[in-house]
Amino acid sequence: MAHITKTPCIEDAWQAHHQELRGFLLKYCGDRDAADELLQRVYAKALADRATFCQLATPKAWLFKVAKHQWIDEKRRTKTWVDADDLDLPAEPPSHSAIDSLADCIANALPYCPPEDADILYACDLNGVKQADYAYLNGLTLPATKARLRRARIRLRERLIEQCQIIFDEQGRVCCHRGLANAT
Known part of the structure; x- marks a missing residue:
């Protein structure tokens, strides 16, 4: 030994x-x-x-x-993959609430984001990592982290508008969307 x-x-x-x-x-x-x-x-x-x-x-x-x-x-490593042919799927997809389909849309849009955008969005917005902690762990300053997160959110918003046909109200809040469109 x-x-x-x-x-x-x-x-x-x-x-x-x-x-x-x-x-x-x-x-x-x-x-x-x-x-x-x-x-x-x-x-x-x-x-x-x-x-x-x-x-x-x-x-x-x-x-x-x-x-x-x-x-x-x-x-x-532990991600389990299931062959779609082995699944007993219903003929009609189950109906989702508007919020559920928006969450699905976000999940489907993130893989199309640049890797550095997806990383910071997953960490800070989805997993609750504090921006200061993210900055420290990635060798960034806090202002650089805040700017990077802001730019990533802007690009994700553009992606969601295109992919899910999201419409915003006068205050910038999601008013409605058409759910999952084809990813491009």
Whole structure:
């Protein structure tokens, strides 16, 4: 069995931040075992990258970024795919409320957004990550994050207008829409 030498810079950073990292992962996973598994992967990555890790100016930001990516990778790995031919679908699609179909439209529009737009929209608007936390985790300033989120929301709004034929009232609120149109 190979022996891994502990590196003081990693041990110090880990002792300072592992509880906060665990809380971060637990918030996203909702499961202690899954959060602990991801936490172990983050530690292993730090050990594997020890030469560059010890040169980092902000090891905490690196740890949180790796934790976020480990969580995203796990979500991608555990995604279950179902063959549509195996499903017993009704002839008529079920009717949705206007809000449900708008939520469906947003979910269908996000994959067509540029990746950086989808990332910040998923994190801040759909998953409730604070803009300051997003900025910190992605090496951005808070003003840059706010500007990026504003631009992403504008592009998503344009996409929704086109894709779902959304109409806004005088105050800029959604008044009505035609649900899911074909994605382009």
